[in-house]
Amino acid sequence: MKIACVGGGPASLYFSILMKLQDPSHDITVHERNPAGSTYGWGVTYWAGLLDKLREGDPVSALAVRENSVCWNDGVAHVGDRTTVHPGDEGFGIGRRRMLDLLAERARSLGVRVEYEREITPDELPDADLVVAGDGVNSALRERHADHFGTETAVGSNYYVWLGTTRVFDSFTFSFVETDRGWVWCYAYRFGDDHSTLVVECSPETWTGLGLDAASEADGLALLEKLFADLLDGHGLIGRAQPDGAAQWLTFRTLTNRTWHRGNLVLLGDAAHTTHYSIGAGTTLALEDAIALARALKGHADLETALDAYGRERRAELLPVQSAARHSAQWYENLPRYIRLPPAQMFALLGQRHSPLLPYVPPQLYYRIDRAAGRLEVLRRFKRWLGPKVARSVQARSHR
Ligand SMILES: Cc1cc2nc3c(=O)[nH]c(=O)nc-3n(C[C@H](O)[C@H](O)[C@H](O)COP(=O)(O)OP(=O)(O)OC[C@H]3O[C@@H](n4cnc5c(N)ncnc54)[C@H](O)[C@@H]3O)c2cc1C
Structure with missing residues (x-):
């Protein structure tokens, strides 16, 4: 199969690696408009679950990502001159440039052509069996067919x-x-x-x-x-x-698309969806897209069926993450509601900012329910059941 990936971000590079591992005879080129080693952004966070998925897909790049990452075990919040520490918040950070370099190196070692300073416009799409639009949130390839993809943006x-x-x-x-x-x-x-x-x-x-x-x-x-x-x-x-x-x-632009492919053109990573940066998940989701697309292509001989299955699977998986990201962004937009709470409560609710219930319950009451739910499984289940219902009914009312 001849594959052209437009954009040399984490999504395209990882997809090219997985496809080469699946079948070394695939002819794959990654086209990146910027020079090698130049990229926007600094470091990105991820959590241990991603490493397990990367290990499954390609142990070599998983090891390189882990070895080039740093790890932390605590969260700290300073509010004015008050400080609260929350032990046990484990996470990982890796430089975006470092991550792209090591994925590009791995891709090249498997025979992928990674071409820098090569901008692809929608008018001159590469001649390939599959064209992957991994060209980020402002994807020109997607925007050309925004009506077909059903692109929606919330700012x-x-x-x-x-x-x-x-x-x-x-x-x-x-x-x-x-x-x-x-x-x-x-x-x-x-x-x-x-x-x-x-x-x-x-x-x-x-x-x-x-x-x-x-x-x-x-x-x-x-x-x-x-x-x-x-x-x-x-x-x-x-x-x-x-x-x-x-x-x-x-x-921040939160982007969704109703469908993720058009003929042999398929959206991947930020070109397909974005989630607010405060949940630190965009790169992880982009890599998970790559895994899902490679798996769908392996599982279905027919391209249209594979691309359809990939889009359906990922859109369903993204729903709870997109909801968490939306609520997290809103938490910061409603900061005055939380910022004057006692430090321990404020930090606890900062950790709960993804909750669909929190915007609709007085913060101190929510805090008390959450503390109790932490001790009582039945209450926790009640909270999980109630949250989406309250959010749905309030949203329905606000749309009337
Ligand atoms: C403030 C902020 C903080 C973030 N923090 C985190 C975090 O902590 N953890 C996390 O997981 N995610 C984070 N993200 C999100 C993350 O950066 C993205 O989700 C991720 O980079 C998406 O990867 P991608 O490969 O889809 O696209 P991108 O990384 O955007 O790559 C797209 C590439 O395509 C190239 N390109 C574009 N158009 C063309 C063209 N026409 N021809 C050729 N090349 C083209 C671009 O130059 C770019 O290199 C953050 C984002 C923001 C804004």
């Missing part, structure tokens, strides 16, 4: 910026800082021996109130360094300088 209200720092955090760290224009917060985690990443977020009112909308990148970073001075402990923030000096503040 979050808060502004965020993805930054790096040389401050190395031992724990997954949240920090909430109050300004006279509202709260600014970040979460930060380490992704290598000498770097961590921070995602900073605030409401649109705070963003404009602090002048971050008009500030150059350098001025914006200087302001954030001042706000997060205690957290950064003397280290600076590193942005991604734009040619015009503008900062990379964005609002």
Whole structure:
């Protein structure tokens, strides 16, 4: 089979590896528009379950990912000058560039052609039996047929910026800082021996109130360094300088598609779906797409049937994750509801931000129910049963 993957992100690269392992005679090219080693973003998080899946798919790249990752065991939240520690929150971080390099190296070693500085436009799709659109959230290949794919986008209200720092955090760290224009917060985690990443977020009112909308990148970073001075402990923030000096503040676009293929063109990873960054799952989901697509192609001789089965399987699996991501984003949009709670309660509810029930129950009552549910299985089941029902009925009312 001749396969062309458009985009050299984690989804395309991992898919090319799995397909070569399935059948070394597949002729596979990955086309990436950027030069080798240049990529957006800093470090990404993942959890132990992903390593198990990668080991199943390709033990060699799983080992490389694990060996190049760092691990933490605790969560810490700073709210103003109060600190709460939550032991046992295990997670992993890996530099995005490091991950792409090692996946590209593995793909090449199996005979995949990885071509950099090669932008593919929808008008000149490569001649192949299968064209994989792994070209990210702004996928030009998808946008050309947005009606066919049934693309829908919901834009979050808060502004965020993805930054790096040389401050190395031992724990997954949240920090909430109050300004006279509202709260600014970040979460930060380490992704290598000498770097961590921070995602900073605030409401649109705070963003404009602090002048971050008009500030150059350098001025914006200087302001954030001042706000997060205690957290950064003397280290600076590193942005991604734009040619015009503008900062990379964005609002998050949650993207869904009704169908994931059109003829021999199939969507993969962020081109097919996005989930809010606060659940730290986009890369994991992109890799899981690659696994599901490779499996569907192995299980069905007919391409159309395989692509159909892949899309159906993944869309169903994504439903609870998309719901969790939506509620997590809303939790931050409703921050004033939670931020003045006693620290232990605030941190507990931060950990529960994916819950569909939380937005509809007074936070302190929810906290008490959750504590009790932690001890009583029957209550926990009641909470799980009630949550989606309350969320559905409130959403139905708000759509009337
Ligand atoms: C602030 C933030 C924090 C995040 N944190 C995490 C995290 O902690 N954990 C996590 O799992 N995920 C995280 N994510 C999400 C994660 O980055 C993405 O979900 C993931 O990179 C998707 O992989 P992909 O391969 O589908 O697409 P991408 O990684 O976006 O790769 C697409 C590639 O296609 C290339 N391309 C685009 N168009 C063309 C074209 N026409 N021709 C050739 N090449 C093209 C691009 O240059 C790019 O290299 C975060 C995202 C954001 C915004």
